[in-house]
Amino acid sequence: xxxxxxxxxxxxxxxxxxxxxxxxxxxxxxxxxxxxxxxxxxxxxxxxxxxxxxxxxxxxxxxxxxxxxxxxxxxxxxxxxxxxxxxxxxxxxxxxxxxxxxxxxxxxxxxxxxxxxxxxxxxxxxxxxxxxxxxxxxxxxxxxxxxxxxxxxxxxxxxxxxxxxxxxxxxxxxxxxxxxxxxxxxxxxxxxxxxxxxxxxxxxxxxxxxxxxxxxxxxxxxxxxxxxxxxxxxxxxxxxxxxxxxxxxxxxxxxxxxxxxxxxxxxxxxxxxxxxxxxxxxxxxxxxxxxxxxxxxxxxxxxxxxxxxxxxxxxxxxxxxxxxxxxxxxxxxxxxxxxxxxxxxxxxxxxxxxxxxxxxxxxxxxxxxxxxxxxxxxxxxxxxxxxxxxxxxxxxxxxxxxxxxxxxxxxxxxxxxxxxxxxxxxxxxxxxxxxxxxxxxxxxxxxxxxxxxxxxxxxxxxxxxxxxxxxxxxxxxxxxxxxxxxxxxxxxxxxxxxxxxxxxxxxxxxxxxxxxxxxxxxxxxxxxxxxxxxxxxxxxxxxxxxxxxxxxxxxxxxxxxxxxxxxxxxxxxxxxxxxxxxxxxxxxxxxxxxxxxxxxxxxxxxxxxx
Numbered sequence: 052x053x054x055x056x057x058x059x060x061x062x063x064x065x066x067x068x069x070x071x072x073x074x075x076x077x078x079x080x081x082x083x084x085x086x087x088x089x090x091x092x093x094x095x096x097x098x099x100x101x102x103x104x105x106x107x108x109x110x111x112x113x114x115x116x117x118x119x120x121x122x123x124x125x126x127x128x129x130x131x132x133x134x135x136x137x138x139x140x141x142x143x144x145x146x147x148x149x150x151x152x153x154x155x156x157x158x159x160x161x162x163x164x165x166x167x168x169x170x171x172x173x174x175x176x177x178x179x180x181x182x183x184x185x186x187x188x189x190x191x192x193x194x195x196x197x198x199x200x201x202x203x204x205x206x207x208x209x210x211x212x213x214x215x216x217x218x219x220x221x222x223x224x225x226x227x228x229x230x231x232x233x234x235x236x237x238x239x240x241x242x243x244x245x246x247x248x249x250x251x252x253x254x255x256x257x258x259x260x261x262x263x264x265x266x267x268x269x270x271x272x273x274x275x276x277x278x279x280x281x282x283x284x285x286x287x288x289x290x291x292x293x294x295x296x297x298x299x300x301x302x303x304x305x306x307x308x309x310x311x312x313x314x315x316x317x318x319x320x321x322x323x324x325x326x327x328x329x330x331x332x333x334x335x336x337x338x339x340x341x342x343x344x345x346x347x348x349x350x351x352x353x354x355x356x357x358x359x360x361x362x363x364x365x366x367x368x369x370x371x372x373x374x375x376x377x378x379x380x381x382x383x384x385x386x387x388x389x390x391x392x393x394x395x396x397x398x399x400x401x402x403x404x405x406x407x408x409x410x411x412x413x414x415x416x417x418x419x420x421x422x423x424x425x426x427x428x429x430x431x432x433x434x435x436x437x438x439x440x441x442x443x444x445x446x447x448x449x450x451x452x453x454x455x456x457x458x459x460x461x462x463x464x465x466x467x468x469x470x471x472x473x474x475x476x477x478x479x480x481x482x483x484x485x486x487x488x489x490x491x492x493x494x495x496x497x498x499x500x501x502x503x504x505x506x507x508x509x510x511x512x513x514x515x516x517x518x519x520x521x522x523x524x525x526x527x528x529x530x531x532x533x534x535x536x537x538x539x540x541x542x543x544x545x546x547x548x549x550x551x552x553x554x555x556x557x558x559x560x561x562x563x564x565x566x567x568x569x570x571x572x573x574x575x576x577x578x579x580x581x582x583x584x585x586x587x588x589x590x591x592x593x594x595x596x597x598x599x600x601x602x603x604x605x606x607x608x609x610x611x612x613x614x615x616x617x618x619x620x621x622x623x624x625x626x627x628x629x630x631x632x633x634x635x636x637x638x639x640x641x642x643x644x645x646x647x648x649x650x651x652x653x654x655x656x657x658x659x660x661x
Contacts, residue, residue, distance in 0.1 A: 064214030071208030098366040101138025109146025118143040123302045133301040137366045140309050141359045148355045151258050151348035180206035193471045237277040244281020254286035262344040269341045287313035304373040316358035389450045396461045404468045418454050419535040422488040429495040430524045432502045444499045455489040480608045487601040494590045505583045519563045522646045527591045534598040549602035551635035556595040
């Protein structure tokens with residue numbers, strides 16, 4: 052049972068290490084997501100610059116897997132081309148070695164009077180935890196929260212290392228026996244590195260275990276090297292599986308480059324070690340040298356850095372090979388554009404809220420265009436009916452529904468990773484927008500369906516009814532266009548123009564309804580036609596209503612005085628007699644009522660001439 056408790060202690064330390072590393076990485080990504088996006092997106096065709104960026108970003112978030120998954124997401128989102136991502140992938144493999152260099156602080160052995168004593172893990176861990184909790188609980192700012200969370204992650208990480216080190220030290224001969232087996236059987240060491248990394252899904256954690264063993268009982272270089280080579284392979288296979296799910300062609304290629312690179316690097320390392328051992332460049336004394344935590348970190352760093360530097364000049368060849376392994380798929384047309392846009396909602400970006408919100412914004416802007424397109428198509432059906440156009444309207448509506456469902460899930464999934472008020476406001480506006488544009492699409496379908504039903508019965512609207520609908524649909528079209536542009540451009544001026552124009556639509560609707568009732572009373576309009584007319588009229592007004600609601604929320608997103616008081620703002624706008632509202636309303640009302648009356652006046656003039 053004693054061995055069992057020691058194993059539990061080791062696993063508990065590993066759990067703390069993994070959790071601490073995750074908390075630290077998430078805090079760094081939350082505070083610098085926009086910076087990382089800007090940096091990675093500006094990488095040029097020069098693979099050296101990409102290599103440096105990839106290395107620096109990985110040093111920042113301490114996870115090559117996170118960097119490569121983020122890169123795959125940016126490739127899918129269109130921020131990076133596949134070929135520009137190759138250098139970043141190679142750099143990420145080197146940057147992950149920074150974690151091992153941090154862990155080597157466990158080897159610091161100085162008296163309390165020495166400056167180095169400050170860097171002992173036993174001192175850094177509680178200090179980081181103390182600073183972290185103070186910043187989180189007593190400093191009420193987003194920046195302090197990010198820094199505090201990062202400190203907590205750093206402290207938990209080192210506490211995990213301390214627990215692992217204590218557990219390994221208590222194992223004594225058992226741990227030494229395991230490492231001796233690695234020394235005598237290089238394949239076993241390699242295989243253990245692959246499998247353990249695949250299970251834990253963190254190369255840094257496995258190397259951290261090796262470092263704790265090195266600090267506690269000592270390890271030989273010959274025992275460590277096969278494990279580190281296996282760790283590198285296991286890390287890239289795990290990343291490939293994560294990056295492969297639901298990915299586009301270029302994203303898969305980026306993940307494949309990571310696998311190809313690590314396999315080539317492993318082969319180069321093995322060949323180099325065999326040659327160097329055979330020629331005596333690596334003597335027995337060096338091969339069997341005892342390593343401490345710092346020695347393991349240095350070995351890991353060299354095995355990451357040297358192959359990357361050697362292979363970097365041939366990054367173009369890696370890209371060529373990946374393109375041959377993963378051939379391109381041809382796609383075109385509006386449907387393909389929408390499908391591509393849907394793929395941009397990459398789940399790999401969700402943990403970085405700023406990046407993810409950018410992608411959902413892009414999709415919702417596309418939704419706005421699709422909804423507007425379907426509205427225009429349904430109005431065309433009124434005046435130039437085409438059965439094929441109706442089929443396309445329904446297909447586009449299915450795509451719009453698909454975009455809505457995908458965007459809604461994506462935006463909601465971002466919630467746990469949102470830490471800033473600005474990001475929360477963006478999320479709230481996105482939820483409002485995707486709902487409004489989906490409902491606008493529904494109203495367009497209702498109009499198209501009413502027109503189809505009317506035509507299937509062999510009926511048509513009278514010329515007078517069509518003129519009325521033309522004026523109203525033009526006014527609603529203007530409202531919708533303003534709303535779409537206001538959202539896409541986040542333009543307050545255009546958003547403010549929506550409400551007075553929407554009020555004009557309501558006034559026009561009342562006038563047109565009165566004219567329709569008169570036609571019904573004069574028997575110039577049949578009952579069934581009258582019902583279809585009223586349904587279409589109601590659908591057009593609802594489109595305008597959705598635009599009004601959306602426009603005021605756009606204003607709220609940009610003006611803190613309106614935010615949360617949207618209904619009151621609209622109420623005050625209608626009753627305050629504000630100059631702009633009254634002026635804009637009257638100007639547009641005059642314009643559209645003139646269009647309503649023009650046909651009747653022309654007919655009267657023509658009758659007088661007769």
